[in-house]
Amino acid sequence: xxxxxxxxxxxxxxxxxxxxxxxxxxxxxxxxxxxxxxxxxxxxxxxxxxxxxxxxxxxxxxxxxxxxxxxxxxxxxxxxxxxxxxxxxxxxxxxxxxxxxxxxxxxxxxxxxxxxxxxxxxxxxxxxxxxxxxxxxxxxxxxxxxxxxxxxxxxxxxxxxxxxxxxxxxxxxxxxxxxxxxxxxxxxxxxxxxxxxxxxxxxxxxxxxxxxxxxxxxxxxxxxxxxxxxxxxxxxxxxxxxxxxxxxxxxxxxxx
Amino acid sequence: xxxxxxxxxxxxxxxxxxxxxxxxxxxxxxxxxxxxxxxxxxxxxxxxxxxxxxxxxxxxxxxxxxxxxxxxxxxxxxxxxxxxxxxxxxxxxxxxxxxxxxxxxxxxxxxxxxxxxxxxxxxxxxxxxxxxxxxxxxxxxxxxxxxxxxxxxxxxxxxxxxxxxxxxxxxxxxxxxxxxxxxxxxxxxxxxxxxxxxxxxxxxxxxxxxxxxxxxxxxxxxxxxxxxxxxxxxxxxxxxxxxxxxxxxxxxxxxxxxxxxxxxxxxxxxxxxxxxxxxxxxxxxxxxxxxxxxxxxxxxxxxxxxxx
Ligand SMILES: Nc1ncnc2c1ncn2[C@@H]1O[C@H](COP(=O)(O)OP(=O)(O)OP(=O)(O)O)[C@@H](O)[C@H]1O
Ligand SMILES: [Mg+2]
Numbered sequence: 258x259x260x261x262x263x264x265x266x267x268x269x270x271x272x273x274x275x276x277x278x279x280x281x282x283x284x285x286x287x288x289x290x291x292x293x294x295x296x297x298x299x300x301x302x303x304x305x306x307x308x309x310x311x312x313x314x315x316x317x318x319x320x321x322x323x324x325x326x327x328x329x330x331x332x333x334x335x336x337x338x339x340x341x342x343x344x345x346x347x348x349x350x351x352x353x354x355x356x357x358x359x360x361x362x363x364x365x366x367x368x369x370x371x372x373x374x375x376x377x378x379x380x381x382x383x384x385x386x387x388x389x390x391x392x393x394x395x396x397x398x399x400x401x402x403x404x405x406x407x408x409x410x411x412x413x414x415x416x417x418x419x420x421x422x423x424x425x426x427x428x429x430x431x432x433x434x435x436x437x438x439x440x441x442x443x444x445x446x447x448x449x450x451x452x453x454x455x456x457x458x459x460x461x462x463x464x465x466x467x468x469x470x471x472x473x474x475x476x477x478x479x480x481x482x483x484x485x486x487x488x489x490x491x492x493x494x495x496x497x498x499x500x501x502x503x504x505x506x507x508x509x510x511x512x513x
Numbered sequence: 514x515x516x517x518x519x520x521x522x523x524x525x526x527x528x529x530x531x532x533x534x535x536x537x538x539x540x541x542x543x544x545x546x547x548x549x550x551x552x553x554x555x556x557x558x559x560x561x562x563x564x565x566x567x568x569x570x571x572x573x574x575x576x577x578x579x580x581x582x583x584x585x586x587x588x589x590x591x592x593x594x595x596x597x598x599x600x601x602x603x604x605x606x607x608x609x610x611x612x613x614x615x616x617x618x619x620x621x622x623x624x625x626x627x628x629x630x631x632x633x634x635x636x637x638x639x640x641x642x643x644x645x646x647x648x649x650x651x652x653x654x655x656x657x658x659x660x661x662x663x664x665x666x667x668x669x670x671x672x673x674x675x676x677x678x679x680x681x682x683x684x685x686x687x688x689x690x691x692x693x694x695x696x697x698x699x700x701x702x703x704x705x706x707x708x709x710x711x712x713x714x715x716x717x718x719x720x721x722x723x724x725x726x727x728x729x730x731x732x733x734x735x736x737x738x739x740x741x742x743x744x745x746x747x748x749x750x751x752x753x754x755x756x757x758x759x760x761x762x763x764x765x766x767x768x769x770x771x772x773x774x775x776x777x778x779x780x781x782x783x784x785x786x787x788x789x790x791x792x793x794x795x796x797x798x799x800x801x802x803x804x805x806x807x808x809x810x811x812x813x814x815x816x817x818x819x820x821x
Contacts, residue, residue, distance in 0.1 A: 360706030
């Protein structure tokens with residue numbers, strides 16, 4: 258078990274967005290988190306990455322993420338993408354990927370100014386990583402282009418690249434397939450699986466596209482109204498009555 | 514090497530004017546304001562913060578330097594460095610509110626700070642009250658008797674060159690990109706390990722230090738200082754220099770400073786309101802050259818882009 262969430266709750270001024278939510282993610286697994294719109298999926302990730310305050314615990318390799326400041330989460334080995342892209346929009350693709358490696362950079366300000374040995378070797382290490390990731394995601398030709406000039410699908414790839422270059426153990430993807438057509442989706446699916454294998458990642462993915470969720474997941478957790486309503490393998494989830502009801506929209510019933 | 518070539522014209526520019534010390538001293542002033550405007554550029558264009566109180570750092574640098582030189586006979590070089598350091602410390606304190614507020618609120622907070630500093634300076638005796646400090650000696654650098662403005666010019670240009678080297682070094686490495694990232698998306702920057710507290714304070718510290726150093730040079734170049742020289746207009750001018758010339762580029766900032774400092778002298782013989790010209794220019798530039806006057810030099814690129 259790489260991540261163990263216990264009794265996680267998030268409140269927004271009266272609204273309970275996540276309520277006493279618990280979930281375990283197995284090391285090396287592809288775990289999907291699904292649920293209707295507004296179920297609280299993104300809020301769970303925001304709590305884990307310390308974007309929003311929360312109560313409960315989230316042990317990642319034994320360390321409680323919820324006790325860390327937001328900028329230390331990446332050091333623990335948790336990287337994420339954002340549902341509504343959060344790219345550095347005035348930077349090039351290379352610049353965006355570079356920031357993914359920010360926390361691994363091992364030189365200080367004086368090395369930078371005087372261009373010391375460690376500065377040079379670190380810079381070339383990062384440029385190598387940037388090139389490697391961009392090749393893997395097939396976005397190398399965009400490296401020196403402004404990220405905001407690229408089509409939506411490519412921007413999403415850059416976000417994934419930025420997360421992967423940080424060398425995470427757990428990669429959290431928030432709706433990576435939203436807004437892509439079938440062909441793009443198929444390509445992205447392959448790329449995600451390839452990256453997962455290559456870097457031995459654990460993946461936690463929020464996604465609405467059931468076809469994809471069913472085909473890639475080892476385990477699926479279903480949320481509704483901030484709570485966990487089901488969990489299991491894809492075949493178990495398909496047959497789950499509560500899940501079907503939640504998606505059919507009979508919310509009053511599924512709540513009980 | 515190529516990226517330094519644009520500096521050559523600035524090295525050559527005083528040569529035809531060696532017999533015109535007044536013109537040269539205007540070039541010196543342009544250079545000094547360039548340093549302060551780079552301080553503004555780092556804060557706004559690089560780090561995405563806003564300040565309309567940077568005149569206060571300029572004042573802190575000018576007064577620190579003048580008091581040390583006039584009252585305590587400290588050598589200029591040491592006074593110069595202390596000015597930058599002192600302004601930097603104050604910059605860090607002013608940066609603290611930026612950890613909580615941004616945008617409009619930060620603008621108001623920094624403006625209040627700027628006005629407060631100006632008032633405080635007017636009260637104390639050591640700063641000479643509202644009369645200010647007069648007869649600040651012109652520093653002599655080593656063998657250069659710097660009373661000749663051409664020496665001052667090259668000293669200032671050297672400082673700008675050093676700043677340029679440092680900025681271009683960090684613009685594609687850890688700290689520069691961390692600032693850019695913070696500017697574009699705080700939430701993503703934080704998620705990738707950028708310590709916002711550290712980088713916001715660093716941006717204010719760097720901005721204040723550069724502005725303070727410029728203030729120190731200014732006090733010596735002009736020879737007298739008083740609170741009215743460091744008002745809100747100066748803060749706004751520094752911001753305007755960045756916008757007019759071309760945000761994010763040392764050459765752009767230089768052009769902006771030339772526009773705001775040099776133009777008034779050029780037009781001083783005519784009966785034209787400089788404020789109106791600068792105001793109109795600011796509007797025209799914002800509308801048609803959002804990247805500043807520097808864009809004119811790249812106008813061919815603009816056409817190229819349209820074709821593709
Ligand atoms: N920062 C916030 N402030 C206030 N309310 C919020 C905030 N973030 C989320 N919410 C609310 O919390 C609830 C859960 O939102 P969340 O974004 O987690 O849902 P989701 O499961 O990710 O939905 P979707 O599938 O549409 O992305 C919603 O009612 C949403 O409006
Ligand atoms: Mg969501």
